[in-house]
Amino acid sequence: xxxxxxQSLEDVQSRLVEIAELVTEAIDKATRAFGTSDxxxxxxxxxxxxxxxxxxxxxxxxxxxxxxxxxxxxRDLRIVVAALRVSASLERMGDIAEHIAQLTRMRFPExxxxxxxxxxxxxxxxxxxxxxxxxxxxLRTEDLSYLETLRTLDDKVDDHHLxxxxxxxxxxxxxxxxxxxDATLASRYLERFADHAVSVAKKVxxxxxxxxxxxxxxxxxxxxxxxxxxxxx
Amino acid sequence: xxxxxxQSLEDVQSRLVEIAELVTEAIDKATRAFGTSDxxxxxxxxxxxxxxxxxxxxxxxxxxxxxxxxxxxxRDLRIVVAALRVSASLERMGDIAEHIAQLTRMRFPExxxxxxxxxxxxxxxxxxxxxxxxxxxxLRTEDLSYLETLRTLDDKVDDHHLxxxxxxxxxxxxxxxxxxxDATLASRYLERFADHAVSVAKKVxxxxxxxxxxxxxxxxxxxxxxxxxxxxx
Numbered sequence: 001x002x003x004x005x006x007q008s009l010e011d012v013q014s015r016l017v018e019i020a021e022l023v024t025e026a027i028d029k030a031t032r033a034f035g036t037s038d039x040x041x042x043x044x045x046x047x048x049x050x051x052x053x054x055x056x057x058x059x060x061x062x063x064x065x066x067x068x069x070x071x072x073x074x075r076d077l078r079i080v081v082a083a084l085r086v087s088a089s090l091e092r093m094g095d096i097a098e099h100i101a102q103l104t105r106m107r108f109p110e111x112x113x114x115x116x117x118x119x120x121x122x123x124x125x126x127x128x129x130x131x132x133x134x135x136x137x138x139l140r141t142e143d144l145s146y147l148e149t150l151r152t153l154d155d156k157v158d159d160h161h162l163x164x165x166x167x168x169x170x171x172x173x174x175x176x177x178x179x180x181x182d183a184t185l186a187s188r189y190l191e192r193f194a195d196h197a198v199s200v201a202k203k204v205x206x207x208x209x210x211x212x213x214x215x216x217x218x219x220x221x222x223x224x225x226x227x228x229x230x231x232x233x
Numbered sequence: 234x235x236x237x238x239x240q241s242l243e244d245v246q247s248r249l250v251e252i253a254e255l256v257t258e259a260i261d262k263a264t265r266a267f268g269t270s271d272x273x274x275x276x277x278x279x280x281x282x283x284x285x286x287x288x289x290x291x292x293x294x295x296x297x298x299x300x301x302x303x304x305x306x307x308r309d310l311r312i313v314v315a316a317l318r319v320s321a322s323l324e325r326m327g328d329i330a331e332h333i334a335q336l337t338r339m340r341f342p343e344x345x346x347x348x349x350x351x352x353x354x355x356x357x358x359x360x361x362x363x364x365x366x367x368x369x370x371x372l373r374t375e376d377l378s379y380l381e382t383l384r385t386l387d388d389k390v391d392d393h394h395l396x397x398x399x400x401x402x403x404x405x406x407x408x409x410x411x412x413x414x415d416a417t418l419a420s421r422y423l424e425r426f427a428d429h430a431v432s433v434a435k436k437v438x439x440x441x442x443x444x445x446x447x448x449x450x451x452x453x454x455x456x457x458x459x460x461x462x463x464x465x466x
Contacts, residue, residue, distance in 0.1 A: 060314075063314075064310065064311065064314055067300060067310055067314070068306045068307070068310050071304040073301045074301070077297065077300055077301050078297065081293075081296075081297055081300070081317065084314065084317060084318070085317070085321065088318065088321065165414065168410050168414060169410055169411050169414065173410050175410070177401050177402055177406050177408070177410075177413045178402050180410045180413040180414060180417070181398065181401060181402065181413060181417045184413070184414045184417040184418060185417060185421065188418065188421065
């Protein structure tokens, strides 16, 4: 029975990693499509989102089955509950990639990136891809030190997000209202994507600490002590 | 044991209703503050959000305790799992109310609502309050027919959301970039708030159907048959 259970937990984890990889692919393609007005690439992202949604639903059903049949307790229970939360956040991150692709498609054949912001949005897109890759590694390795990497990446995304608004609100902004709307929405999407990743990572940290809302100090201690999820068992 | 369990489930439900009521209050105050540039009211919303977050965390802990101690199966298990999802959505709806309040505070003493959009945003705010009230009733009564009401309200919010963009992108839009940014963000927040409510309602529908993603037809059948959550037991 224990062996069956650990097999199930490994299955949950490998499915989370698989969904995270699909999300990484989605944000990579979406931000590249956005940068180059590549409508075919944008379409790919929009079509692929259904796969992410389906896999998240399937994972939820697996988690419910595990709860029903194997009735885990203590840390095992928390892992399954956290998986439910993580899958919801990954699904949402996939939706955000889709929104960016939709913005690209809506503006085509015009460019979706407003003039003067190409550099900033390219950088934000690259950071979001980095965020998705880091999150995937965190889920794969259960190494909580990636949470700190994610926070650093998220801070950088936030800086660029503010820079977009500074640019748009500056006196020399030449964009028309449409460009301002696009810049606002795209920047908001890219910023939320990174926020969600930090939120997922906190949930995984909760696996190790049993605390849903570990503050920075707790996390710092965990990281300082080099404690991984395995170490916390 | 069964009695203890049903007591716990009632506790989960009453806590969800309580959080939904706080979210209703938050969106009501936030949209009024936004409409009247009432920074004191906006501050109230920002401060009160911590209470919503704390109550959502406490509810999650209760749900985990129930899973650990009472090991529910079948429909009882699905109720507890759904509660975890609903609490996450309610927390997010509270965050959105807070964002609207922050927008109000950031622009003070200027008006946050751009000229020419006061009527549209007032209406969207009222619809979102209606959305929150309807969701609260759905959680309180477990009456799935409220899902259809929520869908109708959400469609109306979406119509206004589109109207905001039409206005902003029209030739006679006089707003500066700052006004365009504010209109874009506020409209997006108000639209997302209603989206989340429909998403919560679908999760509650799942309690009745055991199907995470009931399509419109399934829901229509449930509603046509006048089936409530109690009826589905």
